[in-house]
Amino acid sequence: MASDPNVERASSGWSIVRKVSPYLWPPGEGWVKRRVVAALVMLVLAKLIAVSTPFLYKAAVDALAPDTVTPAWALGAGAIALTVVYGLARTLNIGFQQLQNVIFARVGQRALRRLASETFTHMHQLSLRYHITRKTGGLSRIIERGVKGVDFLLRFLLFSIGPLILELLLICVILWIAFDIRYMAIVLVTIAAYVGFTFRVTEWRVRIRRQMNEQDTDANQKAIDSLLNFETVKYFGAERREAARYDGAMALYEQAALKTSYSLGFLNFGQAVLITAGLVAVMVLAATGVQSGELTVGDFVMVNAYMIQITMPLNFLGTVYREIRQALVDMGEMFGLLDQPSEVQDRPDAVPLRVPKGRIELRDVRFGYDPARPILRGLTLTVAAGESVAIVGPSGAGKSTISRLLFRFYDVDGGAILIDGQDVRAVTQESLHAQIGVVPQDTVLFNDTIRYNIAYGRPEASFAEVAEAARAAKIDAFIASLPEGYETAVGERGLKLSGGEKQRVGIARTVLKDPPILILDEATSALDSETEQDIQTELRAMSRGRSVLMIAHRLSTVIDADRIVVLENGQIVEEGTHDDLLARSGRYASLWHRQQSEDAA
Numbered sequence: 001m002a003s004d005p006n007v008e009r010a011s012s013g014w015s016i017v018r019k020v021s022p023y024l025w026p027p028g029e030g031w032v033k034r035r036v037v038a039a040l041v042m043l044v045l046a047k048l049i050a051v052s053t054p055f056l057y058k059a060a061v062d063a064l065a066p067d068t069v070t071p072a073w074a075l076g077a078g079a080i081a082l083t084v085v086y087g088l089a090r091t092l093n094i095g096f097q098q099l100q101n102v103i104f105a106r107v108g109q110r111a112l113r114r115l116a117s118e119t120f121t122h123m124h125q126l127s128l129r130y131h132i133t134r135k136t137g138g139l140s141r142i143i144e145r146g147v148k149g150v151d152f153l154l155r156f157l158l159f160s161i162g163p164l165i166l167e168l169l170l171i172c173v174i175l176w177i178a179f180d181i182r183y184m185a186i187v188l189v190t191i192a193a194y195v196g197f198t199f200r201v202t203e204w205r206v207r208i209r210r211q212m213n214e215q216d217t218d219a220n221q222k223a224i225d226s227l228l229n230f231e232t233v234k235y236f237g238a239e240r241r242e243a244a245r246y247d248g249a250m251a252l253y254e255q256a257a258l259k260t261s262y263s264l265g266f267l268n269f270g271q272a273v274l275i276t277a278g279l280v281a282v283m284v285l286a287a288t289g290v291q292s293g294e295l296t297v298g299d300f301v302m303v304n305a306y307m308i309q310i311t312m313p314l315n316f317l318g319t320v321y322r323e324i325r326q327a328l329v330d331m332g333e334m335f336g337l338l339d340q341p342s343e344v345q346d347r348p349d350a351v352p353l354r355v356p357k358g359r360i361e362l363r364d365v366r367f368g369y370d371p372a373r374p375i376l377r378g379l380t381l382t383v384a385a386g387e388s389v390a391i392v393g394p395s396g397a398g399k400s401t402i403s404r405l406l407f408r409f410y411d412v413d414g415g416a417i418l419i420d421g422q423d424v425r426a427v428t429q430e431s432l433h434a435q436i437g438v439v440p441q442d443t444v445l446f447n448d449t450i451r452y453n454i455a456y457g458r459p460e461a462s463f464a465e466v467a468e469a470a471r472a473a474k475i476d477a478f479i480a481s482l483p484e485g486y487e488t489a490v491g492e493r494g495l496k497l498s499g500g501e502k503q504r505v506g507i508a509r510t511v512l513k514d515p516p517i518l519i520l521d522e523a524t525s526a527l528d529s530e531t532e533q534d535i536q537t538e539l540r541a542m543s544r545g546r547s548v549l550m551i552a553h554r555l556s557t558v559i560d561a562d563r564i565v566v567l568e569n570g571q572i573v574e575e576g577t578h579d580d581l582l583a584r585s586g587r588y589a590s591l592w593h594r595q596q597s598e599d600a601a
Contacts, residue, residue, distance in 0.1 A: 019335060020153055024107070032107055039104040043163050046096035049089050051170045054305035056086040062298035108154050116147045119334060125342045142217065146334025149327035161320065164313045171306050179295075183282055183303070187310060190278025194314050197274060198321060201267045206325045208263060212256035213329065219249035228492075275314060279307045344411055344429065352431040357385035358516040358547035359420050360406065366414035367398075367405060375401050377570040378415070388548035390558035392591065393567035399551045403519045406549065408432055419517070437515035439539070441522040443506030445494030450479055450505060451486035453494070457509035465512060473508035474538050475501065503535055511542055518543055521551045532557070555592050556599075564588065 026032055060082035120143075168191060176184040226233060226242045233242055286303040289295035360383040368374035375398045383389045391399045405412055408424050417424050424432055437457075445453045454466050461469075466486070470476040478501060482488045494502045503523065510518070520539060524532040536557060552558045559578040566574035566581070566588045574581055574588050581588035 020150060024154060032110065035103050035107050039100045042096045042100035042103065046093050046100065047163055047167050049093040049096070050309065051167060051174060053086060053089045054302045054309065056082055056089060057305050058298035058302035060086060061301045062296050108151050111154055112147055112151050115150050119143055119338060122338055126340060142333045142337065145330040149330035152323055152327045153331065167313055168310065171310055175306060182285060186278060186281050190274060191314065194271060194274045197270050201270065202321055202325055205260065205263045205267065206329060208256060208259045209326055210329055212253060212260055215249060215253035215256050219246060219253050222246050222249050271315065275311050279311065282307055344408055346428050347426060350426060350428045353419060353422055353427040353435055355420055355435045355516045357420050359383065359385045360517065360547055360549065361418040363418065364415035365405065365412050365417060367401060367410065367412050375570050379570060379572065381565060381572065383547050383549060385547055386545060387562045388543055388550060390550040390552055390561035390564045391567055392552050392555055392558060392564060397567040398570045399567055400521055403521050403549060403551055406519065407436055407438065435515055436517045436519060437510040437513050438519045438521060439506055439510050439523040443502045445490045445502060445505060447492045449487045449489055453490060453505050454508045454512060457513035461512055469508040469512035472511045472542065473504045474534065475504035475508055500535065507535070507538055507542060516546055518546045518548045520548065522553055524557055555595055
């Protein structure tokens, strides 16, 4: 039997509500619970006053009308006094509502902050495989909408739906007792028709809104992607092309937004027709009673007041339900991110990594990003403590994959990677990352100061230590020449600095981190020859006393390595020193002579 999609949506909605509810009633945080209870008390008081005020209105009207019997409870009070009391009651009603909002505000903001923080933290715990395929702009928009949805759901689910139902029930009971069951029956039929119509049309609108969200996310992603690649757009004169792509995405968003607006007009008109029909039916019934002498003019006014009082929350119900359904859609996307499993996780019994020496072992390592396309095929390699080993070979041989596996961005499919005899899968990721320093091919900097970017290697470092790391990376003179020195902003992704300057900042922060194991992943391949030679000198100085794994495409950068390993098709085909490998006239020698010819051309 096919599953009902409406049931699936409801189940999904309730599951989201269950995920949000702990933020309203967290264990061990009494202040949150006290605020929730106090807010609910304020709300109940406001509703009780709200359903009582029409009686004051009726009494004031009856006191003004000639030949009308004043209710026993209002005897002795004139029309003016009753009107003043009526005004005070309305003021108290509004006051309790606002007090409820004030009391609950801290609870809502706390929930917002915690959920946003948990989502952000979870994003950093997801695997490299996930982040390679994600879309930054779309992801940020999903999180933004989801967090706002949580705030709305917490506030309106607690203080709108339940209290609204309570208020409607109280009004129905009052109409039954004060008048007769016909009044209550008309109100109940009106409410049922209104709610049914609203929910049905809203479900249709939610589907349209979901499409609008998808187009909004797509347009935002295209905009951010284009702006991040501003230079590339300029290089290829693609401004109009990018504008056309963005406009195309916005055109689809416009279509969905128009459907949303049109459907809202239909919903509002249908709601107005149903409410007006119920209001007219009750008022005709009350007018008939006044004409027959069974009811007073005050009763007629009171019935009208109650119907208006019903109209307002019912209109609000349509808005609240619509927004709650949309909030559930937005939150569903965000909780989908939170439910995304982390591919690489610490074992329950994981222990901190200890690196007394820095010996690295790869034992029969097998790995592939796609099971159908293996990259490493039973690779065995040892880097002795304090040894520098270079891994070279053609593109796609698996060079950078080794560094990613060592850093445990991925887990091996077979075999093991050990550091000083400890399997990297058996230690905590935090301790593993703390013991390994990486200088990548393209150092990406944060949009902050030079000092912040160098200190990223060790945030608690003093300014003197930051300056010493800059001296070791031979960038101190450049920093001193800047008007703002270490407080100079580097721009988004470090675009205000040259490639060589960015690499030196990257080296400085790795020097500051002072790890026993160092990975140089084609650290100079993107630089010009002169800058490359300068930075190579700094890298050699930084490598002393550390176990170093050098991933290189340009062989001239690794001739001083203690050992060079030639990788091809995920396996070692040669290894030895630079001179030894040249003397063998094998694969390395072939690569060397080819690169020398290319450089000479």
